[in-house]
Amino acid sequence: MxxxxxxxxxxAYYCACEVKQKPSLLAGKPLAVCMYETWKKSPDRSADMDRIVKSGGAGLIAVSYEARAMGVKRQMSANEARKACPELITVMVPTKNGKAxxxxxxxxxxxxxxxxxxxxxxxxxxxxxxxxxxxxxxxxxxxxxxxxxxxxxxxxxxxxxxxxxxxxxxxxxxxxxxxxxxxxxxxxxxxxxxxxxxxxxxxxxxxxxxxxxxxxxxxxxxxxxxxxxxxxxxxxxxxxxxxxxxxxxxxxxxxxxxxxxxxxxxxxxxxxxxxxxxxxxxxxxxxxxxxxxxxxxxxxxxxxxxxxxxxxxxxxxxxxxxxxxxxxxxxxxYKSFGSSKTFYKHPITNLTIADQWLSNFAQEIFDRIKNDRNQRNRAPTNVTISITTDKSHVTRTEKVHIGWSDSPQPIVRSAHRLLRRWAGTRTAHLDIVVLGLGVSNFIDLPANKASVMDLLTRNPLHQSKKPSSSAEIMQPSKKKRTIAELLYQQATTSTKKTTTVGKKDSSFFPSSNIDPEVFAQLPPEIKAELLDDRTRLLRQSAPSLGNSHLEQRQVKKKKKTATTTIDSFFAPRRPR
DNA sequence: TACGGTCACACT
DNA sequence: TAGTGTGAC
Missing domain, CATH: 3.30.70.270 (Reverse transcriptase/Diguanylate cyclase domain)
Structure with a gap:
């Protein structure tokens, strides 16, 4: 049919956004939006600041129709563009925490x-x-x-x-x-x-x-x-x-x-x-x-x-x-959110700096998650870091539980863990040229924040099997903790005894206050996720075996064996 | 010497 | 699934 x-x-969308910010200055003018200079340390400029730059600026990311008519092209740098069109106004992209x-x-x-x-x-x-x-x-x-x-x-x-x-x-x-x-x-x-x-x-x-x-x-x-x-x-x-x-x-x-x-x-x-x-x-x-x-x-x-x-x-x-x-x-x-930055001129050399950037990214991403979560009652379950060096480009992914958590810490911890998974034993000269962090795999959340916490948190005062009214459970005997905190505590206080994962649900959280009976009733995928988290956290305390040298791959150079089909947006998925 | 930062998706 | 690679804006 x-x-x-x-x-x-x-x-000329980015230009239009800038015109909307400062119509009296920019409307109808030959205008371009350029990148910030990624290699320089300069103060952040927020969206509502004056970001017109008369010199400098990196590559253009948008060009108004007025500027296109005067020969300004998107692949120019800001300086080239001003040379081609002296009356061009260049606006620098907003920056925050040292990145676009x-x-x-x-x-x-x-x-x-x-x-x-x-x-x-x-x-x-x-x-x-x-x-x-x-x-x-x-x-x-x-x-x-x-x-x-x-x-x-x-x-x-x-x-x-x-x-x-x-x-x-x-x-x-x-x-x-x-x-x-x-x-x-x-x-x-x-x-x-x-x-x-x-x-x-x-x-x-x-x-x-x-x-x-x-x-x-x-x-x-x-x-x-x-x-x-x-x-x-x-x-x-x-x-x-x-x-x-x-x-x-x-x-x-x-x-x-x-x-x-x-x-x-x-x-x-x-x-x-x-x-x-x-x-x-x-x-x-x-x-x-x-x-x-x-x-x-x-x-x-x-x-x-x-x-x-x-x-x-x-x-x-x-x-x-x-x-x-x-x-x-x-x-x-969106199906995923990400944040990344290039470090071309000054590659990241050590874990500490990389950690700091990942924390920045996580905060930015978490702000978006909160916003999105309020509107759509959903949260991501995957965290992925992306690392580019001269020699390789790799991604590393793991599951994360965010739910209604009010802290970016679960994402930060995942990111830092993934970074180490990539870095292995190497601690110097990481030479990271592009670092990125993203979240994906959104799941729907129960509409009510209290309900999920209640479900997963044991309240010793209310052990009855009948469903508790929310008024009842809203009076906790002690401060409720997030799943991540529970798991973290579990992992860090647990002895190194080997546990048979997945065998008996009720034995998994001996010292946490997750009710084993409640846990047993959780949907299998949530169970698996919690167990994954737990085993991973346990593993984390063991010495890690660096294997990054084994993982390194040559950066792909124009392989002619590309298998991509025509634009996936337009092509029907081929039956398999 | 350098396409910046994000997206989605096919393939394996 | 996790990871790689392409394509697009």
Whole structure:
């Protein structure tokens, strides 16, 4: 069953966030946001401070359309950019605790998603500035209440069409040129081509797309009016084509791709503008099969693709034909949070410094967790550190119990433990060039903080088996402790006796105040987690056998055996 | 001499 | 599962 998908991309988003901070200074100006100088120690600058820098600054991470028009490119450094465009205003990214602080952009991005959720049943947050919406239902409703001719007229008034001359011209230019800006990138003005299009006969699905375009336009208008952000959009029968359509006219414009226009749109579209083919895979396809466009790929037979070693031939062809139909995911928030920093010029050499940074990261991440937890009653269960040296890039993960804990300590301790797991016996010259920390694997929490603590905490005054009222359990005989604290105590006070893990539940917490009966009733995965924590903590007190030298791997250098399939966002998971 | 900091996901 | 690698913004 065909869907109506809108793909929304916020225009020069980081710049727009900065304009929102200081409109009188920045609105309408050629503007770029640059990185802080990662190698220098300088005072933090919070989001609300004046962060305009007249010299210095690292690479650009966002460029306003005004600046793009004057030749400023994203891969420039701030100094290069000012040279190319003397009137350019460069704003440095906010910093906190000695690293970039992207919360200004993240928080605004979440507000955008909240607004968009009013307009679509299914909302997929794809990045800080991109959202895909399934607006099929909303479009249908609109058609039920409004004459279709009127809907079509409204849509035509605010939309481009993918098969207009100007759209097709935009489809032919390169990936990089599309970013630089082109003729199609100006505020919408009506053109005869689109009017002509309107005179064509619409199919019933065309009307649905037109209705979707009206919905998307309303959504964009709401974002602009309430938050001040302009955005561009594509409307099509699937996510991938909606994204391609979105790129045809920017900023602050939207483009409809009718099914009949898909082939002509893709015919001369550079191959690397197909999502997922912008990197190695696209390059390999291009060079091995001697093609440069999506249309060219569409003409290659499946067997030739397979013979050339592209196992994902079916999806590649579906992408090239515009029929790849990955549904819009119902996910409006992140699946993981992370924090990282490069130390290129001054690599981290010892555990103490690394510990400090990890603690910083943990605090930042924990702030996000608390916020997220209050809104969504969920918490992560995995902690991962990521370490890059000259020679290697590795990650190390372990389980963590956070729950409703009010302290970042569980994350800090995990991070420090993982660091040592990586470092092994080596204590000097760690040479860490990039250090990162992340949390993932969110689980839903019981809505009520008290209830979980009550469940897991034995209260000697109330041993009865009948379920206690919360009023009863809310009067603890002594201060309740978190699971982490209990486990920690357990581990550190326990003798080195060997325990058969997993054999008899009730013997596991002899000196803790977790009620064994309660523990026995816990879901198996929670049990396992607690037991894992415990054994790990016990193990921690034993001398660790450094094995980092065995774990080191050569940094991958442009292996041609990359197996990545076309953009995982768009490609259906292959059956296994 | 240096794409910064985060994301999601496929594969094994 | 934990870990590696790619791709994208």
């Amino acid at each position: 065909s869907r109506v998908v809108g793909f929304i991309d916020l225009d 602080d992207l919360s200004l952009y993240k928080e605004n991005g979440e507000k955008v998603v909240e607004i968009l959720q009013e307009f679509a049943g299914i909302v997929e947050k794809r990045s800080v500035d991109e959202v895909a919406l399934d607006v099929t239902d909303a479009a249908q409703k609109l058609l039920e209440t409004t004459p279709k001719e009127l809907v079509a007229r409204q849509a035509v008034n605010v939309s481009h069409f993918a098969d207009s001359e100007i759209s097709l011209k935009a489809s032919k230019i390169s990936h990089e040129a599309a970013r630089r800006g082109h003729e199609g990138q100006h505020e919408y003005t009506k053109n005869d081509d689109d009017e002509k299009n309107h005179l064509l006969k619409y199919s019933s699905f065309d009307y649905l797309l037109l209705a979707g375009a009206v919905v998307i336009n309303n959504a964009r208008k709401a974002v602009r009016e309430r938050l001040g952000f302009s955005c561009s959009a594509g409307i099509a029968a699937n996510k991938m084509i909606a994204k391609v359509g979105c790129g045809l006219h920017k900023p602050n414009q939207q483009t409809i791709v009718f099914p009949r226009s898909v082939a002509v749109l893709l015919k001369d579209l550079p191959l690397n503008r197909l999502p997922g083919l912008g990197g190695d895979l696209g390059n390999r396809i291009s060079s091995q099969l001697n093609i440069t466009t999506a249309g060219g790929l569409a003409n290659i037979s499946r067997s030739i693709l397979l013979n050339a070693g592209f196992q994902d031939a079916d999806n590649l062809l579906a992408a090239a034909n515009g029929t790849l139909d990955e549904p819009v995911k119902n996910r409006a928030n």
